[in-house]
Every structure is written in C-alpha cells, then in structure tokens.
Amino acid sequence: MSLEPYLLLAAALLAVGLYGALSQQSVVMLMMGLELMLNGVIVATGAFWFYVSADRPDGQVLVLVVVTAMAVEMAVGFAVTTAIFRSRDVDMVDSATDLKD
Amino acid sequence: MVQAVVFAICAAASVAAGIAVFRVDSMARATLALLASFVLAAITLLLLDLSYLGVLVILMMTMEMMIMIVFMVMYMMNPAGLMPMTMVHNNRGALAISIGVFAVLAAGIFIVPWPDTRPGTPADPTLQLAEAIMGSKMLVMMVVGMVLFATMVATTVLSTDRGRYDRYGDDLRRSRPDDPIRGGAGR
Numbered sequence: 001m002s003l004e005p006y007l008l009l010a011a012a013l014l015a016v017g018l019y020g021a022l023s024q025q026s027v028v029m030l031m032m033g034l035e036l037m038l039n040g041v042i043v044a045t046g047a048f049w050f051y052v053s054a055d056r057p058d059g060q061v062l063v064l065v066v067v068t069a070m071a072v073e074m075a076v077g078f079a080v081t082t083a084i085f086r087s088r089d090v091d092m093v094d095s096a097t098d099l100k101d
Numbered sequence: 102m103v104q105a106v107v108f109a110i111c112a113a114a115s116v117a118a119g120i121a122v123f124r125v126d127s128m129a130r131a132t133l134a135l136l137a138s139f140v141l142a143a144i145t146l147l148l149l150d151l152s153y154l155g156v157l158v159i160l161m162m163t164m165e166m167m168i169m170i171v172f173m174v175m176y177m178m179n180p181a182g183l184m185p186m187t188m189v190h191n192n193r194g195a196l197a198i199s200i201g202v203f204a205v206l207a208a209g210i211f212i213v214p215w216p217d218t219r220p221g222t223p224a225d226p227t228l229q230l231a232e233a234i235m236g237s238k239m240l241v242m243m244v245v246g247m248v249l250f251a252t253m254v255a256t257t258v259l260s261t262d263r264g265r266y267d268r269y270g271d272d273l274r275r276s277r278p279d280d281p282i283r284g285g286a287g288r
Contacts, residue, residue, distance in 0.1 A: 007206075011203055031169075032123075067154075071249070
C-alpha cells in the first residue's frame with residue numbers, strides 16, 4: 001500500500017461531493033454533497049498522517065477539526081433549512097434570497 | 102495483501118455509494134447511501150492504525166444520518182421515493198466541473214514525488230492524539246470549542262420563530278407591530 005490509492009479515493013469522493021454541491025437544488029441534498037467533500041478531506045488527511053508524518057500528531061488533530069467542521073455544517077444547514085421552509089414551504093436553495101431583510 | 106484487497110473493496114464501494122446518493126429517488130435511501138459511503142471510507146482509516154478516529158467517524162455519521170432522515174421526511178417533497186426525484190440545475194455543467202476537478206487532482210497525485218521514507222507509527226496513535234489536544238494543540242481545541250458554541254447560537258437564532266424584536270423593532274418602540282397579518286397570526 002502507498003499514499004497514491006488513498007489520495008485517489010479522497011479525490012473521487014471530493015469530486016462526487018462537488019457534483020452534488022453544484023447541481024442539487026435542495027438544501028439538504030446540497031449538505032450531502034458538502035459532507036462527501038469533507039469525507040474526502042478526512043481520508044486524505046489520515047493517509048498523509050500515516051505515510052508522511054506519523055511521528056507527529058498534527059494529522060490526527062486536523063482530522064478532529066474536519067469532523068467538527070462536518071458537525072457544524074450539519075447543524076447550520078438544518079437551521080437554514082428550517083428558516084427557509086418556514087417562510088416558503090420548500091427547501092430550495094434559491095429561496096434563500098427571500099430571507100434577507 | 103489482504104489489506105490492499107480490503108482497501109480496494111471499501112474504496113470502490115465508498116465512491117459507488119457516494120454516487121448513489123445523487124442517483125436514488127428516495128430521500129431515506131440517499132441518506133443511507135451517504136452513511137454507507139462514510140462507513141466504508143472510515144474502514145480505510147482503520148487500516149491506517151487510526152482506530153479512534155475511524156470509530157469516531159462511524160459512530161458520529163450513524164447518528165447524523167438518523168437525524169437527517171427525519172429532517173428529509175419533514176422537509177422534502179418525495180420522502181417515500183414513489184416518484185423520480187431530479188431537482189438539479191446545470192447538471193451537465195456540474196458534471197463537467199467535477200470530472201475536470203478529479204482529473205486535475207488525479208494528475209497532481211501521480212506527478213508529485215511523494216516521500217518514500219515513512220516515519221514509524223507510534224505504538225498508540227490515540228495516546229499521541231490525546232496528549233496533543235491536551236498540550237501542544239490545546240489552542241486548536243479551544244478555538245474549535247468557540248466555533249461549536251457560536252454554531253449553537255447561530256442555529257437557534259436561525260430556526261426560532263418571529264419574536265417581539267421582529268414585531269416591535271430592536272428597541273421595542275414601534276407603536277404598531279410589523280406583522281404579516283394585522284393583529285398577528287395565531288393571536
């Protein structure tokens with residue numbers, strides 16, 4: 001095993017998540033795309049820790065930070081969905097412009 | 102050898118599950134496909150001796166996906182999957198961009214001369230992480246804690262209903278409330 005297969009897996013997950021984030025109209029599906037992108041970052045960071053700098057804890061700490069970013073993204077995403085749904089009864093991304101003022 | 106086979110299976114299945122998230126018609130199936138993608142990717146983390154972080158990702162994503170299924174049934178229009186679901190805009194553009202990004206990343210992965218020497222893995226990676234976040238990386242953890250607290254406040258403000266500040270202004274001096282319906286809905 002080497003670093004390249006793990007990085008390829010991370011790149012594939014990031015690309016699939018990017019497709020979802022760019023194309024989906026639903027806020028919840030958009031969140032799924034973002035989560036897949038963060039999943040790719042987690043895999044890449046873990047692989048870098050193991051193959052490049054296993055003697056230092058920086059990679060593991062970065063994985064913890066990315067997992068926290070994932071939790072933050074979920075919480076704020078659901079709050080935004082709740083706010084949009086209350087005002088427009090759908091959870092479309094385009095409805096977010098209606099929330100200003 | 103066994104490790105390489107397990108990695109290949111989990112990697113291919115993880116990407117396939119990720120693609121299935123945006124292909125299936127049911128919201129619950131999309132959520133479970135995302136969960137499968139996360140669990141399979143976390144197994145590749147377990148192969149790297151990151152046992153604590155791998156299990157953490159599996160447990161955390163399982164709970165998050167259970168919550169997401171409930172939210173999707175609440176908010177989305179096709180929870181049972183009885184009709185085809187295609188809520189996309191600029192599908193071809195997004196596909197071209199994502200494939201292009203993957204091609205660029207893959208080219209970079211193969212071109213960059215990664216270091217050959219691999220430092221020795223610590224006897225207990227979890228102990229290494231624990232000592233780091235309680236010592237040299239404590240500032241990172243404090244900042245992350247502040248971010249989580251700000252997230253709690255922001256999500257509460259975003260999701261709460263209209264209160265007296267929406268109706269009477271920030272200083273509560275408005276003579277007549279600013280209601281969508283005169284007199285206030287539900288009053």
